[in-house]
Amino acid sequence: MSKAAPFLLSACLAIALAGCGNKSKPAPPPPVVTVATPLQQTLVDWDDYTGQFIAVDSVDIRPRVTGYLQSVAFKDGDYVRKGQVLFVIDPRPYQAVLDQAKGAEAHAQAALTNARTEAARGATLLAAKAISQQAYDTLVATERQATADMLSAQANVHAAALNVGFTRVTAPLSGKISDRRVAPGNLVTADTTVLTNIVNLDPIRFEFTGSEALFLKYQRGQGGGLHTAATPVQIKLQDEPTYRWNGKLDFVDNAIQPGSGAIRGRAVISNPQHFLTPGMFGHMRLMGSQPYQALLVPDAALTTDLSRQVAYVVGPDRVVAERVVVEGPLYNGLRVIRSGLQPGDRVIVDGIQRAKPGQKVSLRNGRIAVEPIPPAGPGAGFIAPLPSSATPPDQITAP
The missing domain is CATH 2.40.50.100 (RNA polymerase II/Efflux pump adaptor protein, barrel-sandwich hybrid domain)
Structure with a gap:
């Protein structure tokens, strides 16, 4: 073998390796994400308070x-x-006083009758000039004194009778x-x-205190003037999972307490079965807004970008776009979106960690559904469906 053969072999290997390095790698497939349109539902915001039942009237019997x-x-x-x-x-001592008063009344009555008779006779004698004017005036004065004694005796009988009744x-x-x-x-x-x-137990009152911030919200009209009387309230007891007691706000105090910065309020609740008892504690929710149409998405569909809350939506071209949103409270596991989304937006609800703005993705359709969970705890703001006749729309399925 010639001395040049090893060099030729090395050159061929280098050329072959260089050829392999120039081949392009296949592009990875776009990530698969699940999208759904926001759930639309008519909701009402409620503010939550802890309070205590009190009687409308409580009387110590003395x-x-x-x-x-x-x-x-x-x-x-x-x-x-x-x-x-x-x-x-024991009424006997007071009955004896009453009997004595009645005897004095009878005595005064007899004296009055006699005085009236003497005064009438004196008037006849005075007309016949048989007595002097002074003697007649004395008879008239005696009659008036007997009348006063009679009134005093009658008052004593009345007072003694009251005392007998008070026994x-x-x-x-x-x-x-x-x-x-x-x-x-x-x-x-x-x-x-x-x-x-x-x-008295029917009706019964529920007394609570609210923060100055909530009171200001109502005063400024954000709650629709709900600080006024007759605002609906709903109450649940400590062992109850739902708000089953309905009533109305009937009083808000005229001043904020200097020490606590809170204001006292009161609701009245019908209690025909006398189940609610003064002293019981409960959780009350007070309507905090007028009914509004809300958009709801899962909390998992939101991510934090610095100080902003962000949702990812997919456009018609299957490209991911970023939307800055304003969050509201939770409702049955879903987050209310105050602004930043539209009803027809396709929001990424699963696989958000695989998506990036400007990236193309593969879509899997899903839907957003309400999953009931226990209500929020005391002091937390929360929302609930519109009560009574309002019917929430059906759950929305992603296109």
């Missing part, structure tokens, strides 16, 4: 006369009616009564001793 308690005429925890007898205080302590309102605080045989003092307490 005696109006002093005496020894004779009997109790109810069972602890009963529902009592207005005017029903609850306690009886029967009656319910000032209908409601649920507490237990008796005093047993029969004990001395009770007028206007001091608390015998029991009555609260």
